[in-house]
Amino acid sequence: MLIGMVSAKGSPGVTTAALAVASQWPRRVLLLDADPFGGDIRAGLGGGEWPSAAGLADAVVDLRSTGMDEALRRRVHRPAPHAPPVLAGLGCVGQAPSVAWTQLATALGRMTGADTIADCGRYAVLDGVIPLLRACEVVVLVVGSGLRAVRTASRVAPLLREELGVEAGDIRVSVLVVGPDEPYSSSEIAAACELPLLGELPRDRRSADVWSEGVQPARAFDRSPLQRGAHRIAAKLVGAGTGGNGAA
Ligand SMILES: Nc1ncnc2c1ncn2[C@@H]1O[C@H](COP(=O)(O)OP(=O)(O)OP(=O)(O)O)[C@@H](O)[C@H]1O
Ligand SMILES: [Mg+2]
Numbered sequence: 001m002l003i004g005m006v007s008a009k010g011s012p013g014v015t016t017a018a019l020a021v022a023s024q025w026p027r028r029v030l031l032l033d034a035d036p037f038g039g040d041i042r043a044g045l046g047g048g049e050w051p052s053a054a055g056l057a058d059a060v061v062d063l064r065s066t067g068m069d070e071a072l073r074r075r076v077h078r079p080a081p082h083a084p085p086v087l088a089g090l091g092c093v094g095q096a097p098s099v100a101w102t103q104l105a106t107a108l109g110r111m112t113g114a115d116t117i118a119d120c121g122r123y124a125v126l127d128g129v130i131p132l133l134r135a136c137e138v139v140v141l142v143v144g145s146g147l148r149a150v151r152t153a154s155r156v157a158p159l160l161r162e163e164l165g166v167e168a169g170d171i172r173v174s175v176l177v178v179g180p181d182e183p184y185s186s187s188e189i190a191a192a193c194e195l196p197l198l199g200e201l202p203r204d205r206r207s208a209d210v211w212s213e214g215v216q217p218a219r220a221f222d223r224s225p226l227q228r229g230a231h232r233i234a235a236k237l238v239g240a241g242t243g244g245n246g247a248a
Pocket of ligand 2 (some may be wrong): 040
């Protein structure tokens with residue numbers, strides 16, 4: 001199962017949400033940092049200490065001469081015991097169009113016994129990652145709850161549905177609200193986007209810092225609001241991918 005997470009504008013917390021959800025995934029999972037504006041995970045969660053040859057760029061080169069399993073074995077890195085395995089992202093803006101996303105997605109989709117959550121960064125028509133989004137079984141639009149965020153998300157939502165060829169209401173393109181009620185509620189946001197509501201993640205600065213800044217988790221990290229929210233989202237996504245109704 002291949003899941004794409006994407007934002008419309010600003011930095012609502014796609015990377016944080018993708019890592020938190022992957023850390024709560026009930027099956028084997030790979031976090032693919034596919035942000036076309038350059039991957040953040042190496043510097044954030046990884047604290048800048050990452051094996052230099054571990055990442056997407058080297059995996060893409062490997063795939064010319066070897067299979068996906070071997071490429072992933074060489075290039076995936078698990079930066080901490082609480083973190084999921086990560087295929088770190090591209091170094092800078094402009095590299096994304098040179099990646100054969102469709103082939104990569106097909107190969108990831110064929111992996112047996114493991115799912116992939118792809119952090120696709122901010123949606124942009126010409127960023128080069130669209131073929132990866134099109135190949136996803138489920139796409140999640142991550143959005144904050146302020147007016148500007150909701151306004152932009154409501155404009156991007158129909159474009160995403162069009163990319164995936166799904167009707168309004170289809171759970172394959174859904175919305176995840178980070179920090180609801182500031183001021184709009186999750187259901188208001190879903191209605192504005194005409195997307196099913198996958199769910200919400202609470203604002204939880206301390207736990208978010210674990211994923212975005214590489215801060216060491218506190219002892220109760222797993223029971224924190226963010227991690228518990230991520231656990232619920234993971235269960236819904238697994239349900240959505242297996243044909244269940246994952247909508248809230
Ligand atoms: N649920 C949350 N609660 C509190 N802070 C959060 C939450 N999610 C993310 N943040 C914070 O917001 C900032 C941006 O998060 P993140 O890097 O995940 O966003 P993003 O959407 O991936 O941004 P970009 O488009 O720059 O990649 C970080 O400082 C992160 O700690
Ligand atoms: Mg990000």
